Amino acid sequence: MRKTTMAARKSLSLTLKIWRQKHAKARGRFETHRVKGISTASSFLEMLDVLNENLIEAGREPVAFDHDCREGICGICSLYINGRAHGPSRGITTCQLHMRSFRDGDTIYVEPWRSRAFPVIKDLIVDRSALDRVLQAGGFISVNTSGNTQDADSIPVNKQDADQAFDAASCIGCGACVATCKNSSAMLFTAAKVSHLAHLPQGQIERKRRVQHMVRQMDAEGFGNCSVTGACEVECPKGIALKHIARMNREYGHAVLTSREQT
Amino acid sequence: MGMGKSSLAKKYWMAATGLFLILFLIGHLAGNLQLLLPLGQRAKDRFNLYAAFMTHSPVVKILSYLTYTSILLHIIDGIVLTIQNRRARGKVRYAKNKPAANSSWSSRNMALLGTLIGAFIVIHLINFWAKVHFGPIETYIIANHAERIQDLYTVTIQTFQDAQYGLWLVLFYAFSMLILAFHLSHGFAAAFQSLGLSHPRYDGLIKRLGAAFAVVVPLLFAFIPLYIRFVLDQI
Numbered sequence: 001m002r003k004t005t006m007a008a009r010k011s012l013s014l015t016l017k018i019w020r021q022k023h024a025k026a027r028g029r030f031e032t033h034r035v036k037g038i039s040t041a042s043s044f045l046e047m048l049d050v051l052n053e054n055l056i057e058a059g060r061e062p063v064a065f066d067h068d069c070r071e072g073i074c075g076i077c078s079l080y081i082n083g084r085a086h087g088p089s090r091g092i093t094t095c096q097l098h099m100r101s102f103r104d105g106d107t108i109y110v111e112p113w114r115s116r117a118f119p120v121i122k123d124l125i126v127d128r129s130a131l132d133r134v135l136q137a138g139g140f141i142s143v144n145t146s147g148n149t150q151d152a153d154s155i156p157v158n159k160q161d162a163d164q165a166f167d168a169a170s171c172i173g174c175g176a177c178v179a180t181c182k183n184s185s186a187m188l189f190t191a192a193k194v195s196h197l198a199h200l201p202q203g204q205i206e207r208k209r210r211v212q213h214m215v216r217q218m219d220a221e222g223f224g225n226c227s228v229t230g231a232c233e234v235e236c237p238k239g240i241a242l243k244h245i246a247r248m249n250r251e252y253g254h255a256v257l258t259s260r261e262q263t
Numbered sequence: 264m265g266m267g268k269s270s271l272a273k274k275y276w277m278a279a280t281g282l283f284l285i286l287f288l289i290g291h292l293a294g295n296l297q298l299l300l301p302l303g304q305r306a307k308d309r310f311n312l313y314a315a316f317m318t319h320s321p322v323v324k325i326l327s328y329l330t331y332t333s334i335l336l337h338i339i340d341g342i343v344l345t346i347q348n349r350r351a352r353g354k355v356r357y358a359k360n361k362p363a364a365n366s367s368w369s370s371r372n373m374a375l376l377g378t379l380i381g382a383f384i385v386i387h388l389i390n391f392w393a394k395v396h397f398g399p400i401e402t403y404i405i406a407n408h409a410e411r412i413q414d415l416y417t418v419t420i421q422t423f424q425d426a427q428y429g430l431w432l433v434l435f436y437a438f439s440m441l442i443l444a445f446h447l448s449h450g451f452a453a454a455f456q457s458l459g460l461s462h463p464r465y466d467g468l469i470k471r472l473g474a475a476f477a478v479v480v481p482l483l484f485a486f487i488p489l490y491i492r493f494v495l496d497q498i
Contacts, residue, residue, distance in 0.1 A: 017358070028355065082361070083361035111359070114352070114356060116350065182348070182362060183347075183351055184351040184353065215269055218270070219269055219270050224347060224351030224352065225270045225347060227348070229367070229370040229371055230370065231362065231365040231366040235365055243461050243466070245456065246455075246459050249456070250459025251459070252272075253271075253459055
């Protein structure tokens with residue numbers, strides 16, 4: 001990991017090599033832009049805002065990029081920055097990446113997530129709906145919604161299981177695991193949900209069906225296989241561990257060998 | 264679906280065959296270490312009787328067919344996985360990518376390492392296995408043994424001590440064991456992960472065991488041809 005040193009100057013001049021692509025079918029290319037007077041206290045997305053204002057003033061098309069909450073919880077901001085998902089620091093999303101991580105005069109490559117399952121929509125925006133379909137295939141639980149729903153706190157869960165489930169549930173679905181994996185594998189994403197619900201009593205009803213359906217959908221979306229390189233857990237902004245993939249592997253094997261229903 | 268086609272099942276087979284081949288390596292190494300005995304009739308008879316047992320025992324026969332099957336499945340499964348993984352990556356690659364920041368070189372290059380090991384296996388089989396099964400190989404009579412036995416010992420020593428190609432072969436074997444070391448350094452622990460065998464109490468042990476295995480076993484394997492070439496008396 002690159003040491004994030006405080007930049008000597010308070011404002012930076014940078015060269016940006018940004019991926020521009022008009023639409024999904026168009027051929028993309030890198031466009032070079034220079035930005036000046038970027039505050040080291042600003043976030044990477046704010047730096048892109050400055051660039052876009054410059055472009056708009058110059059009568060040119062602004063760069064399309066995903067952003068929403070800008071506080072690291074929504075998972076929509078993506079970007080492959082200088083060869084790393086969400087840039088050079090660990091455990092953060094792009095909105096939490098600050099310009100103090102760069103030096104005056106740096107050239108920064110900004111690319112969209114690259115994966116066959118994540119087609120580019122425009123510029124730096126990719127279609128991550130494949131992840132939604134994996135969740136829809138089984139990432140849910142059955143609850144009584146007739147008005148007399150039981151208080152979740154009344155169901156005992158041991159501390160270790162609750163902690164494991166919570167760690168897995170912290171996935172924000174950003175797709176950094178897919179983007180950084182040499183196989184574009186969505187195992188960490190899928191495993192996070194499988195492991196989350198397998199650890200809780202509420203997840204037991206669909207347990208075997210869930211893992212089989214989600215794995216089948218994950219494969220159908222064209223994501224790759226797991227080579228256990230561990231890149232995903234390093235780049236995951238929420239620090240979701242590789243052991244959850246082992247958990248999914250165990251859940252799946254158990255489900256396939258013992259499930260009574262045909263899937 | 265089930266235990267055949269899914270991404271996870273393919274990794275189960277990769278892991279299971281890999282782990283079986285790890286067991287095979289232990290057995291193979293134990294046998295090979297007999298080549299370190301001082302040159303002479305005793306070492307020759309001992310190794311050749313062992314080799315005869317390995318080619319005739321029905322139990323070993325079953326194990327050897329399992330080994331052939333494991334190697335083939337490991338290769339075919341590896342090819343299928345590699346093709347799928349490359350396709351999943353898509354056509355446009357990152358212009359700037361720093362994979363070394365988040366993963367080991369071996370873990371990202373298992374297919375390349377495996378291909379080199381595959382090439383080694385072919386040459387290794389031509390060197391020894393083919394001679395045992397198809398000849399030419401000398402046979403001789405040994406006391407208290409009904410059949411004539413093949414002199415694989417002399418073939419082995421001569422191969423590595425050969426004036427023309429022996430040195431190159433020794434270097435190739437040593438290099439191949441280095442490749443095997445890198446393959447094992449990732450494969451050992453990753454196999455447990457793929458099979459879902461992960462537990463905070465044992466994960467550390469598996470990692471340490473894998474690291475030790477990846478160093479010790481290939482080192483001992485590589486030591487044998489080097490020893491025959493540079494230390495053992497000329498046959």
